[in-house]
Amino acid sequence: MPPAIESMTQRQTLSYRELKEIAREVRIDIIRMLAEAGSGHPGGSLSAVEIVVSLFYQIMRHDPKRPDWPHRDRFVLSKGHACPVLYATLARLGYFPREELMTLRKLGSRLQGHPDPAALPFLEAATGALGQGLSVAIGMALASKLEKNAWHTYCLMGDGETQEGQVWEAAMSAPKFKLDNLTAIIDYNKGQIDGHTWEVMDLEPIADKWRAFNWKVLTIDGHDFQKVIAAFKEARTIKERPTMIIAHTVKGKGVSFMENVIAWHGKAPSKEEAEKAIQELKDQKEEG
Amino acid sequence: MGRRMWDVGRETMKPKASRAAFGEAIEELGAKNTNIVVLDADLRESTKTGAFAKKFPERAFEFGIAEANMIGAGVGLALAGKVPFVCSFACFITGRFDQIKVSLCYSRAAVHVIGTHGGIAVGADGYSQQGLEDLALMRSLPHMLVLQPADEIETKAATQYLTSHKGPSYMRLTRHNLHPVNKDSYRFIPGKGVILSEGKDVTLVASGGTVKPALDAAEALAQAGKSAQVINIHTLKPIDTELLAEAARKTRRLVTIEDHTIYGGLGGAVAEALSETNPVPIKRIGLTDFGESGETDELLEKHGLSSRRIADQVLEFLKRLV
Numbered sequence: 001m002p003p004a005i006e007s008m009t010q011r012q013t014l015s016y017r018e019l020k021e022i023a024r025e026v027r028i029d030i031i032r033m034l035a036e037a038g039s040g041h042p043g044g045s046l047s048a049v050e051i052v053v054s055l056f057y058q059i060m061r062h063d064p065k066r067p068d069w070p071h072r073d074r075f076v077l078s079k080g081h082a083c084p085v086l087y088a089t090l091a092r093l094g095y096f097p098r099e100e101l102m103t104l105r106k107l108g109s110r111l112q113g114h115p116d117p118a119a120l121p122f123l124e125a126a127t128g129a130l131g132q133g134l135s136v137a138i139g140m141a142l143a144s145k146l147e148k149n150a151w152h153t154y155c156l157m158g159d160g161e162t163q164e165g166q167v168w169e170a171a172m173s174a175p176k177f178k179l180d181n182l183t184a185i186i187d188y189n190k191g192q193i194d195g196h197t198w199e200v201m202d203l204e205p206i207a208d209k210w211r212a213f214n215w216k217v218l219t220i221d222g223h224d225f226q227k228v229i230a231a232f233k234e235a236r237t238i239k240e241r242p243t244m245i246i247a248h249t250v251k252g253k254g255v256s257f258m259e260n261v262i263a264w265h266g267k268a269p270s271k272e273e274a275e276k277a278i279q280e281l282k283d284q285k286e287e288g
Numbered sequence: 289m290g291r292r293m294w295d296v297g298r299e300t301m302k303p304k305a306s307r308a309a310f311g312e313a314i315e316e317l318g319a320k321n322t323n324i325v326v327l328d329a330d331l332r333e334s335t336k337t338g339a340f341a342k343k344f345p346e347r348a349f350e351f352g353i354a355e356a357n358m359i360g361a362g363v364g365l366a367l368a369g370k371v372p373f374v375c376s377f378a379c380f381i382t383g384r385f386d387q388i389k390v391s392l393c394y395s396r397a398a399v400h401v402i403g404t405h406g407g408i409a410v411g412a413d414g415y416s417q418q419g420l421e422d423l424a425l426m427r428s429l430p431h432m433l434v435l436q437p438a439d440e441i442e443t444k445a446a447t448q449y450l451t452s453h454k455g456p457s458y459m460r461l462t463r464h465n466l467h468p469v470n471k472d473s474y475r476f477i478p479g480k481g482v483i484l485s486e487g488k489d490v491t492l493v494a495s496g497g498t499v500k501p502a503l504d505a506a507e508a509l510a511q512a513g514k515s516a517q518v519i520n521i522h523t524l525k526p527i528d529t530e531l532l533a534e535a536a537r538k539t540r541r542l543v544t545i546e547d548h549t550i551y552g553g554l555g556g557a558v559a560e561a562l563s564e565t566n567p568v569p570i571k572r573i574g575l576t577d578f579g580e581s582g583e584t585d586e587l588l589e590k591h592g593l594s595s596r597r598i599a600d601q602v603l604e605f606l607k608r609l610v
Contacts, residue, residue: 117396125364138364172352173351
């Protein structure tokens with residue numbers, strides 16, 4: 001395991017190779033947590049790993065020693081069911097002990113099945129009822145404007161949740177308020193509980209929709225660290241309007257038998273399946 | 289501290305809609321507390337926040353006809369240290385229950401949800417514009433403070449209180465004018481009911497727009513030989529169980545009067561509070577069906593909320609119990 005990385009500067013000197021290594025270990029943590037919990041959402045947690053790791057290790061200004069630092073960048077996990085990826089990342093960064101990951105979804109745990117911000121530091125808002133997080137992020141961005149742009153706000157959304165009407169209320173309002181201090185990301189893994197997004201309720205042409213609502217839209221491969229980080233950096237340079245990063249991803253990424261299989265949206269692996277998945281992820285370690 | 293506009297009382301004040309009192313209060317408070325922000329959904333004219341928006345345009349956010357998004361944005365502002373008031377009609381804003389439940393309450397965000405146009409007294413616009421179930425919805429939510437002030441002085445004091453309240457709140461206001469019921473010396477204490485007149489035969493429990501009609505009904509009852517005391521419950525949650533228990537012991541009969549459904553509103557709250565410790569007969573006066581169009585006074589009369597109809601129902605209730 002790499003040594004604990006504490007400061008923002010140390011984090012930002014990580015190589016792509018080191019980031020890939022962190023992502024691989026976060027995926028192992030996700031599988032372990034879900035297997036121990038016996039329920040949860042592996043598909044949409046695994047698809048968002050590179051996005052979340054990029055933000056917390058490379059892009060966002062935050063300090064695990066001061067989770068309530070007023071000028072920290074904000075992160076709203078609108079797709080609250082993917083909280084295992086956030087929990088695993090926060091624990092690695094030292095926000096709470098890594099052993100605690102194994103209490104996910106258990107009675108008395110701070111790691112609720114969907115985020116409870118009163119329970120753990122740095123969970124900014126309660127999410128889990130889909131379609132609500134972008135609005136909360138807009139409020140945080142408005143507050144930042146009142147504080148002379150003291151922080152940037154990020155919101156990670158699921159693709160399926162853009163079927164909620166509230167998302168389009170939010171989509172309409174962020175450009176009105178010229179929120180260039182807001183970056184949203186859609187984890188476009190194309191799967192939801194009842195099937196593929198194109199079968200359940202097609203989202204296409206998704207980029208055109210956000211463009212029509214006056215967002216700057218960037219479309220990327222959500223598993224390529226170089227592309228993900230470049231997009232986040234570009235978003236910081238956009239003026240007068242918010243940025244939407246549409247990240248094409250693979251649901252269940254990193255575990256062969258979970259990739260693009262809808263059934264793994266909301267089902268925990270058995271002990272045997274978890275062992276197989278972890279072995280696969282261990283085999284993905286790059287030598288050198 | 290200088291004399292504030294709500295330091296004067298019922299002897300000098302004129303009838304005023306609680307929404308108008310709120311609008312004046314938030315404008316005045318906004319000058320002192322620069323963290324106050326006001327969010328609206330195309331109803332500024334009706335929620336009376338226009339004066340605030342004019343004076344503090346950088347702290348007034350217009351979201352258009354999109355209450356769910358407005359509520360969420362209010363949460364984000366609150367979590368970042370601002371003091372947001374999110375305003376719309378009671379029916380529309382509490383209709384976004386899921387946003388209030390998850391984004392707002394579960395985040396323990398100190399967002400103040402303002403629902404104007406509470407009750408059938410809204411009048412001619414009819415049922416879809418009348419908040420008749422809002423209190424029941426808001427009472428069901430963990431951590432939610434639920435207020436309904438009865439006149440100008442109470443509305444302004446409650447608004448001032450909310451600017452320092454650390455959790456979620458809902459305040460229900462009226463479209464129509466409310467006659468002053470509180471005295472010069474009135475001090476608003478959240479969670480505490482107020483005995484406005486003493487009596488021994490029955491307790492009338494009222495809230496918001498029904499407090500003045502309840503006081504008038506008590507006078508009519510006195511002429512009919514019944515001594516009624518009147519309690520103003522401005523805080524529906526947490527409700528003043530102690531004061532209600534004391535009233536139950538003293539008068540042994542209670543009547544709740546609300547411009548709201550009797551299911552889950554003031555009547556429900558009082559019945560819940562007393563059923564475990566001081567079970568006494570409770571008559572709930574209020575709505576049981578959809579609202580409808582009409583003039584405010586004729587609607588209140590038809591639906592049993594005029595002082596005359598209240599007094600009649602109380603007498604009927606007391607007669608049946610003898």
